[in-house]
Amino acid sequence: MATHRPKTQHGIEDAALPILEWLAEQGVNAFLRVDAERLAEGRPAWSFGASGGPLPHGIRADGADADQCLSLALSVLHAAGVDVPY
Template identity: 75%
Template sequence: MIGRTGRWPKTDHSGGIEDAALLILEWLGEQGVNAMLRVDAERLAEGRPSWTFVASGGPLEVGMRADGASAELCLSLAVTRLRELGVDVPL
């Protein structure tokens, strides 16, 4: 992150991508991207993928959405999709 040295914590990379969720969201905001990670209790109760990540704006020409059964899967799919759309998420 530019201008904020020492802000990135030392993370245990074996802990999964969800450990970095807030850092990803904050970095996206700094790039002008509006983003949100959400869990839907009704979909969880129905056994459907309950986690959703949405993003729009900034360098994204169109909005994007990723759904997953866990926070880790949802964020992994979202980061992959963001990279396909040209947003090089630093993770």
Template identity: 65%
Template sequence: MTGNRGRWPKIDEDRGVEDVTLLILEWLGEQGVNAVIRVDAERLADNAPAWTFAASGGPLEHGMRADGRTVQQCMSVALAQLRDAGLSVPF
């Protein structure tokens, strides 16, 4: 990991990606990537995919966005897209 400051906890393999989402955001920031995750209350009320992850900058050639009905679904799609873009997120 680039910029590892020795603060990464051991990951519990039985828990989902939603448990490490903030660590992922922090790691992306250390790589120069601007990233955000949000929930949209209106989309939630409409039973639409309410969670959105967006990232740009740093080593990402183009900005990206991933949506999901749950944090886990959203972040799973986002991690796959980040890996396809050449960022090997260590989670």
């Protein structure tokens, strides 16, 4: 049975859609997804991927939850020269 987690009030996952929209405005193709099979296997189930625009190559970040995944994704984007205003 799934457990209910309360919605984070101020976590980075609350900014997921504005981050994706901002990236699209910069010409970056991006996605955020959750994989039920990886979750069931105890592996990091959340993935972020981005390519195009100012990115010199595609990037990917995986995390156990949306907050961890997006936090890592922002770090990877920054290292690739894309400073997301969050």
